[in-house]
Amino acid sequence: MNELGEVSLGRSLIVRHPGKEPALAGSRCPECGDVRIPMRTRCGNHPVDCEQFDVGGAGTIYESVHISIPPSGFENPFWAGFIDLDDGPRFFAQIACADGESAPKHGERVQMVVEAIGTADAQVLAPVFKRVSDDAAV
Ligand SMILES: [Zn+2]
Structure with a gap:
């Protein structure tokens, strides 16, 4: 996969x-x-080589949207949104939301997990963000 x-x-x-x-x-x-x-290999602000950096998966939801008509490669509706990662970048990804769970919203804390997403013939391992309580956040 x-x-x-x-x-x-x-x-x-x-x-x-x-x-x-x-x-x-x-x-x-x-x-x-x-x-x-x-x-990036070079910084966009000035001519300096960038170094590899592992961006942590902890962050906060900036905005979320319910994808009610799933795109090609997806069977079911899902939530996605912009996550403001604690390490700096804003990253767009799926947000986990089980049946009966409240809609993801601005300001909620999340942690990245890696899950298979998409239909069986087009599955990909991808970052998915799950909500965590502030108490559980590390
Ligand atoms: Zn720079």
Whole structure:
């Protein structure tokens, strides 16, 4: 099964290290600290090479939307939205919402997990953000 980014970027966006939460493959500028996903080789602010940086999956929902007419490759409606990651970037991804659970909304804390999304013939391992209480946030 492909991972998000492998088809479009030629490499997975998901980073795994034993004993740690999965992260996103990004970059950071050693000069200004600008963090980006996917990784940039050069900083957009000035001519400096960026370094690889694992962007953590903890963040806060900036905005969410219910995708009621699923696009090609998806069978069921789902929630998606922009997540303001604690490490800096704003990232668009699916937001988990079980039946009976309240709609995801601005300001709720989330943690990234990696799950298979999409229909059986087009599944991809991708970041999905699950809501966590502030008390449970690390
Ligand atoms: Zn920079």
